Amino acid sequence: MSDIADRADWRIEKDLQNARAHIGKQAMLDSDGRCHFCDELVAHGRLFCDVDCRDDYDKEQAALRRVGAR
Ligand SMILES: [Zn+2]
Structure with missing residues (x-):
């Protein structure tokens, strides 16, 4: 039961x-005017300075999820 x-x-x-x-x-x-990966200033409304940073961020997040850090 x-x-x-x-x-x-x-x-x-x-x-x-x-x-x-x-x-x-x-x-x-949230867009805060800075790249979410390398912290460079980016144009308002953008999350990353370029696709490389976006890809690296995604990889980093995936790795963190794998080890259970997030
Ligand atoms: Zn960046």
């Missing part, structure tokens, strides 16, 4: 994790 409840809890927890991960990612990428 508790088996079914445990599985339901697991499912809910998974959904919450996914939702939080999604929200966290969006919130982190």
